[in-house]
Amino acid sequence: MSLIVEASVDERGVEVALEVAKGETVALLGPNGAGKSTVLSVLAGHLVPDRGRVVLDGRVLTSQGRPGERRTQIPPHDRRVSLLAQEPLLFPHLSVLDNVAFGPRSTGAGRAAARETARQWLEEVGVADLAGRRPAEISGGQAQRAAVARALAATPSLMLLDEPMAALDVDVAPQLRQTLRRVLADRTVLLVTHDVLDALLLADRVVVLEDGAVVEHGPCAEVLSRPRSSFAARIAGLNMLRGAWRDGAVEVAYGGRSMRVEGIAADPVPGEGEEAVAVFGPSAVSVFLEAPHGSPRNAVEVTLSDLEPHGGQVRVRAGTLSADVSVRAVSELDLAPGTRGYFVVKASEVAIYRTR
Numbered sequence: 127m128s129l130i131v132e133a134s135v136d137e138r139g140v141e142v143a144l145e146v147a148k149g150e151t152v153a154l155l156g157p158n159g160a161g162k163s164t165v166l167s168v169l170a171g172h173l174v175p176d177r178g179r180v181v182l183d184g185r186v187l188t189s190q191g192r193p194g195e196r197r198t199q200i201p202p203h204d205r206r207v208s209l210l211a212q213e214p215l216l217f218p219h220l221s222v223l224d225n226v227a228f229g230p231r232s233t234g235a236g237r238a239a240a241r242e243t244a245r246q247w248l249e250e251v252g253v254a255d256l257a258g259r260r261p262a263e264i265s266g267g268q269a270q271r272a273a274v275a276r277a278l279a280a281t282p283s284l285m286l287l288d289e290p291m292a293a294l295d296v297d298v299a300p301q302l303r304q305t306l307r308r309v310l311a312d313r314t315v316l317l318v319t320h321d322v323l324d325a326l327l328l329a330d331r332v333v334v335l336e337d338g339a340v341v342e343h344g345p346c347a348e349v350l351s352r353p354r355s356s357f358a359a360r361i362a363g364l365n366m367l368r369g370a371w372r373d374g375a376v377e378v379a380y381g382g383r384s385m386r387v388e389g390i391a392a393d394p395v396p397g398e399g400e401e402a403v404a405v406f407g408p409s410a411v412s413v414f415l416e417a418p419h420g421s422p423r424n425a426v427e428v429t430l431s432d433l434e435p436h437g438g439q440v441r442v443r444a445g446t447l448s449a450d451v452s453v454r455a456v457s458e459l460d461l462a463p464g465t466r467g468y469f470v471v472k473a474s475e476v477a478i479y480r481t482r
């Protein structure tokens with residue numbers, strides 16, 4: 127492993143362990159307050175954990191609260207870790223070129239060599255023509271490209287990206303994502319994101335944090351197609367009901383009542399009483415105003431919370447569940463926020479699996 131992290135930050139309720147292999151990009155996903163930024167701060171050296179260890183390419187960057195081990199806290203500039211934040215954070219008084227040359231300069235390169243390196247990186251990220259401008263004279267997207275060049279020119283062993291596209295216009299973000307995909311290939315990267323596209327296009331693996339702890343991890347496609355955490359299900363656009371496996375179905379408490387959800391149980395089938403999830407896509411859900419009788423279908427009693435257009439259909443939400451139905455069905459059933467009804471899904475459309 128290139129990067130090994132174990133970090134507990136008591137004040138923030140964070141206790142995380144994760145690893146990143148050399149040349150691997152790992153996306154760190156999770157809801158607000160899950161602890162993603164805390165992990166990045168520990169790695170960057172801006173936050174000292176109460177207990178923990180950060181080892182990068184065999185070098186101990188942080189060691190705290192470990193009996194028998196010397197306390198270590200290498201300062202941020204000496205960790206060979208570059209952080210690309212949401213905002214480009216360029217030095218306003220320096221030209222774009224000198225901003226990028228700053229890294230090589232501070233690690234001992236001569237002025238001319240540092241500028242040459244900077245020029246190459248600006249070329250690589252497509253803003254070489256802006257080298258002579260000040261940050262105030264370029265757009266947000268261009269500044270973020272310059273920030274990518276600056277981060278890479280410092281020849282980091284680890285790149286940290288904190289929602290690098292979040293502050294950009296939607297029409298600029300896809301191009302920067304493509305550039306990142308190219309320049310980050312084969313680097314060791316930890317990427318914090320809320321965006322499932324970032325995970326799919328940039329990451330080899332995802333780690334999902336909830337409430338300060340890792341709740342699942344694995345290759346992107348696997349986590350997004352078979353999520354085990356509510357967060358991963360939500361970003362993958364899937365419905366998830368969690369409960370205990372009993373007598374061939376998942377017993378779920380939903381909306382204050384208990385119900386059984388039937389589906390296709392994946393191997394290995396959950397043990398009796400074991401925690402399991404039932405997962406199904408919104409397109410598999412039909413909406414009814416009355417409970418369907420005598421059919422082998424799952425029906426969840428719901429109160430609709432909102433409706434919005436979704437790819438030629440209407441996405442109807444009820445709490446954490448959603449259904450994609452036709453415009454015609456919405457009109458015929460007169461669906462609106464507050465309507466009480468049933469979300470109905472055939473057992474053959476529900477995947478059931480263990481959460482561990």
Ligand SMILES: Nc1ncnc2c1ncn2[C@@H]1O[C@H](COP(=O)(O)OP(=O)(O)OP(=O)(O)O)[C@@H](O)[C@H]1O
Nearest residue numbers: 137138139140156157158159160161162163164165
């Ligand atoms: N400077 C701080 N001092 C004390 N507690 C903090 C501080 N920053 C964050 N926290 C708390 O630490 C926990 C983890 O927050 P963190 O910012 O790491 O989450 P996050 O996953 O990055 O969230 P977001 O997606 O909203 O940025 C939260 O409970 C948060 O309220």
